[in-house]
Amino acid sequence: MAVPVGSSIFYASSLVVIALLVLLLLRYYLPLRTTPAYILVPVFLAVALPANLIILVPIDLASNPADNGRPHGIWLPDRALLVAWRISYWLTFALTWLLLPIIGEYVDSGDREPKDKLLYSLRSNGRYHLTVIGAGILGAVYFIIAEGFNFVSLKALVMALAYAWGLILAIYLMGHGLVAVPRRVMRDADTGRRLKKLQSQAPKAYENLMDASDELQSYEQQVDQLKQRQHGGTAKNYSEWINELTDLTSIPESRISIGATLPTSRGAVPQVITPRYLADLTRKLKRARHRQLRYDAEWQDLLTSVIRAQAILDAKPSGRLVFPDSRGYISPIIRFHLHTNVLPVVSYIGAGILSLASVSIIWSELTKYFIPGISLVRVTIIPTSAERVSFFPSQIFAAFWITYMCVCALYSITVLPIWGNRALVYRTTYLESATWYSGQVAKLTVPLAYNFLTFLPKSVRTNTMFYRFLGELVDLTPLGRNFDGFFPILLLIPVLAALFGLYGRIQKAFGFGDWLSEDDEQDQWREGKVLIDRELRERGSHRLGLGLTDSPSRGSFDTDRRALLPAASNRTPIASSRPTRPARSERTRLVSALGDEEEPEGNFFGNFAHRVRNTIDSVERPGWLPDFTSGGRRQASGDEDGNWDWGRVFGGRQTEGRVRL
Template identity: 50%
Template sequence: METASPASSTAFFTLSLLAISLLVLVLLRYYLPLRTTPAYVLVPVFLAIALPASIVLLVPIDLASSAGTDTSVSRGIWLSDKVVYKSWRVTYWLTFALTWIILPYLGEYCDSGYREPKDRLLYSLRSNGRYQMLMLGSGVLGGVYIFLTNGWNFDSLKGLVMALAYAWGLVLAIYLMGHGLVAFPRSLYRYASISGRLKRLQSQAPKIKDKLTEAMDKLEQYEDMVQQLKQRKNGTVRAFQEWIDELVEMSSLPESRASVTPRTSRATVPPVVTERYLADTTRKLKRARHAKMRFSDEWDRLVVKAVRTQAILDSKASQRLEFKNSPFETPRSGFLSSVTLLTPYTRYHVHVHLIPALYYLFSFTCALASAAVVWSECVKSFDEPKLSLIGLTVIHHPSSSRGQIGFAGQAIAAAWLCYMCICAFFSLTEVKIWGNRALVKRGTYQESATWYGLQVAKLTVPLAYNFVTFIPPTIYKVTSFHKFLGILIDLTKISQGFSKYFPAFVLVPVAASAFGLYGRIRNICGFGDLLEDEEENGDGDILGTGSWREGRALIDREIHATANGNALGLSQRRGGGVGGQNEREGGRERYTDHPASSREGEASATRRQRPERRRAEEEEEEEGGFFSDFADRVRNTFDGVEFSRPKWMGGDEPSSARSGGAGGGDRGDGWRGLFGGRPDEGRVRL
């Protein structure tokens, strides 16, 4: 196709932007309920995803526009320099505003528990104050250096802002991409093994089930607080009464529970109910409801995957595979639900042979791509751009004196940039330092949606410019991207050296993920939970998760209970109320909320069903960590041993029988006192 004029390229670029916008809308519809989500959330999140996606399209067009081939036929998609430069200006500054101004405040605005927009805005300003002060302090320090080096002018100020944003984004992008370069191909390789896939699902089941139970308990606790507020509603002002009614509606308590007096709880309502207390309660209640929804959806999906994977394994004997309708899945509706494309025999070969082979092929291809990215990052730091594997695949070398990029090079460049972004975004789902944020199908928390959109906008620009530097300087330095961003980043020697040498640190997360350093860090320092390492240990269990045998028992119990109409966890989650523990007795539901003085007495029937392993972990955290745990173990050893006095010392009774005496009690209390014991009772919680 000839492209003597940019008309056809402009049409292609416009249609591509429309296609990207449509795909982003489909993605938002998958994770957010579009009808109930306000426009002030949908529009910024849409732009935060659509603009970075357009950057993946704009980078190859910029390369071909500045280093296109001599012949118009193979030049590819190109635009005029003026159009490309203005496109970069609009895209970058919109992305910058979303990343550093709009989305941080919008996330706190959505997470605020206040009712009035003014109060929610003030809360957002206060919550982001510390973050903005930190950014301002970094800007002042960087500004002193840049202004002393280049003088006080507008270009220096603009370069300072762009260089600091690029530096922080590059640090996070290199770490996440480095981890994803190993984790993503490895996940594809492990998914190809059907038996290994089932074992990993079973190993994850205890942890997810415990988190679901904990989320339900926490939601029940906050609903009890709402019930206490309801009992005292008449003693507050009218505005607070309406607020409390909204909290009662939000908690969705069943009538059988809403009419009873709330149980005695550790969290009690203060004597004076203030606006700040109601806002804090609203915020905690919303977070608890979405946490329960998150782990409920995660548990249901895990059970469905385990059932389907087990069916694939069982089909090897008969070579016939049929997936039965699971009560955990939403029934499909429409024309496609009644169309059957595969027979049981062909479905067996597809899931047992074809799909694993494709996953092995994709994992091998991605592993080679990851090695090429790491190599290109390293040789770029040593001033050897000609050895960059990515640059060699993108640039064509005809008989002309300079390298040129055609349509094939543009397609390859877009594929490389997409892979780098996929690896970075894949790591966002594995790193466990993001709190309660998660993407839930049709139920994502609005604050989580803004946060994930912020990360996409923050990481794409540094990754895009880092990819451009894989190309030889004779080509990328004449691009509009470098003229707009690169020149200001290279304004000082420090920023130029940072952009050039820091990407070589990608070897650190690559080595940590490839050689299982996270598991070793966990064993040494206890920090390994930040990243789950799925390598198997000697007992066949998977590090970072529970026992696969325990998970298999939990999944089987859930399946059989659901088949009998009395699901272990689904009866509470899909019944009339979202919180509380339901029990069947005489054909009716009742709630077993028995007040007690001890912590185990306060726990509901749901917490009593929690595995002993989780209960021990919670008590270890409450007691104070490693040192208190060590003291409990030593104290338990001495308390469990009966010391008998030899006959030649004048007695054969065990020391425990004489502990009530003065001498024995002092000695026993002395040992316990060394390890944090309780001299009055001497009991130890296991």
């Protein structure tokens, strides 16, 4: 077969473009100059190699000979495809299951010496790897008894286990993303709805920032005490280590010099200082510092988004839009029409296209095994009468479907609140978080790419090099045989849960069901509105026109503003004390100053319910009548705001409806 010069140039150019885009993505989340190479290179490969599959799968589909003996579209020889698949798959496999977990724990370690960091990483990953190895040994015993011992069966077992676990996670995350992504685009198209959503998120975002600042402050107080004792006792043996800890904090030198200490809520410094204690304190300090930077960045982004959304609404009478941070690239009139007329229409059209794509994928997942001929994804790539991909637009559609499936799964990862301290933050992402997120990208892309192949006819799927490399080994085992045909039907569970808000209902029943819920808390938008306006008013920024005046009620919101710092800063001072949070009854009296003219737009029954609730909350109840709705005394079975906690009925602790793994 002749060498496809044009296709080879196209594929090489695509790899260069992918590499540049990945570098730009890493530069957005990580400082490239200061990030060590042993972290940057694996993270780059863990993102670039899966992105390569978006181009490699369509090329593989078109590389089968057509009727005239020559492929059409972009194609490559079988040998080149086999080498590309081997490099992409096995490097991705090694990064996902071995290198990235070890590197992540290595950078998260608080030890100073590389040897100690490596030992900590191996110990931290020991249970995980022992579990994986144990499952592999059990599977190997089964295959040796059933099939006999041979290398092909052993390799098939390893690939089938990795594929099965990746597909289980990918299908669930993709199912939620198929609903959440179009809904997010559609909701953001309405400026008023977007503003209300941001205001509803403000109380939780601000509370997270205050909690993170308190946590960071407690560890900085321990470092402060260590600094004062570093010239005496066992601490003098670790003077250099203590100085390094001091460099990580924002403790004023004047406070250290006068010997002023504050009591810490997370344990006092022990009398005997050991390397284990210092390593543990270093690790906790690094985590707390990045957690504070994360929530500070979220708070700053929320304030910026609120200012821009309110500016768009305020510009409607004048027809001229000027953002506080805008530059003179376009005129205010053009900017106004762009944000009020053009972008909302584009968002609605995009939401419609994405919704149609989501319906097509869900329908194809449900029918590909029973009635494959009516698969919508299959029709866009291969006509009913065709038996192979021989048209360049079909490759474009294939790349689109794989990209959209991966985007939906990865979007769900970013909105999950169950990953603990892991988050992606602009230019300040914690290195352990970067390795973890890149590992998830590598773990999910290969199963989703092969799952996409199952939408196509068997005659087309089995002729691809991807199937001959991975599919045959997956189908060789009972674990993989027909697994991809039946299991994706469970896609309906996350789809229905996200579509009908089942997570929120579970939360109300048990107190821990909002893992993937994006529904805004309707009772928090007023509190967030007041909180944001007060924050911007104290900074002398754009006013949101709430019509509030200083009153005694507002005093309950006063906090130490040193906990807030612009996101561009690398070192954030923290509050000297935790801010007081007002009771719900006080918040209700405060937000009642907004008046009926600030009532959110909605249907008659929603507005009527809000007015009835506000009326009931303002009535003074007798002392013998329990208050289950708004404020009052703390109830024996409720939380500190008087809310009834149904989780206690089932024997659970009072929580915020979140489970952290």
